Amino acid sequence: MDAVGVVLAAGLGTRVGADGNKAYLPLAGRSMLAWSLDTLTRLPDVARTILVFRRGEFALAHDTVRHELGDRPIEFVEGGETRHGSETNMLRHLADDIDAGTVDVVAIHDAARPLAGPEMFGRAIALARQYGGALPALPTRDLAEMRDDILQPVARRGELVRVQTPQAFRARDLLHAYRCADRDGFEGTDTSSCVERYTDVQVRIFDGRATNLKVTYARDVAVAQHLLNAPGQSPGS
Template sequence: MHAVGIVAAAGSGLRLGADRPKALVPLGGRPLVCWAVDTLRDAGVADVVVTVPASELRAFATVLPADVRIVVGGDTRTASVRAALAALAVVGTADTVLVHDAARPLTPSDVVTRVLAALAAGARAAVPVLPVVDTTVTVDDDGLVTATLERAALRRVQTPQGFALATLLDAYDLLPAGVELTDDAAVVRAAGVPVVTVAGDERAAKVTVAHDLAVAELQLGGSG
């Protein structure tokens, strides 16, 4: 099995309050994107493609290893992954692809290993998940609670998400133009492909706002 990795890093840093793309915001003195690339490589995924904003090509090239392929992403996650998949056409021996968020910098490499193991065992799609521990409700347009959901069947989905490369390519080909989904597992599920789950990790939390970054810094400081 030859796995390649995609790191989605074209997002803005607006909600983080940053003056640069989120993936270039430093954590422990290194950009978030560098941590995400290392997560994949530490698990043996050597070929990595990173999607970046068109205006920041030079900035990303400065911080990333020279053998990381950098491609211009789109305005949405779906568009960015499409661009990365097109770039993967040059990696002729690849049969498996992992899609990871640059905004999950502290994801342990053993999460990647579990996803790869599920794919090696025959799954066409696999995602890391965690249980939902808070009471979860639905609300109406006025913010009033309408129902309480049963937590036993709920999971929080993380990355990297893994796929047979042909499966993900076919699923994106089937996705109607203009349709935007929140992650790649949703894309393959829309194509009728079952998605298996593996254990995620609390350290794979997503950095979205300034508080998340502060928590990540604390985790990093405590890891030594």
């Protein structure tokens, strides 16, 4: 059985200030999406790599990948109108192989997180194989809320976290969840929310990294550029 790595690049980039899809912004000599694709295609645990591209951008996606990554065996799937829709299209692409048992884990990653290293993908896949699902997260501290125009600390029973990607899941559970969601018209906020709604998988959390930032605003581009150019800091190093 094989793991499949997926890079989602079907969004836009309004907050980052990009004219089009921010996944193609140049970072340290290559487009942002190429960093994660490069990492996935080098992992021995990942047998197949899929790029989910924005509708109408197949030529851009294909030409970018061929120019920057050569003849790497990358599959292309057209995305949907939403993140959930893009994941649904990807799972339909894989459905026959998942049902046949030749794909055991699917790891889904945002193209806007170019600094996730191979160890993060490897950890997510290994934990998903063991427990059913896994994702990296960082603790969130010093939260407060407004009550009658007064700032009050948030009382918490457990630790709140900021979820990152890659998120990895057993393929059959993931496909089942999205088939159920399609039946019910449900759209999750992220992959794990759909899995948790329709399966009994207990998604395991492991330590994320502050450097695994999501490029959302213009200032994030400069930070990511700096980290990718730093010696020993790029994902493949």
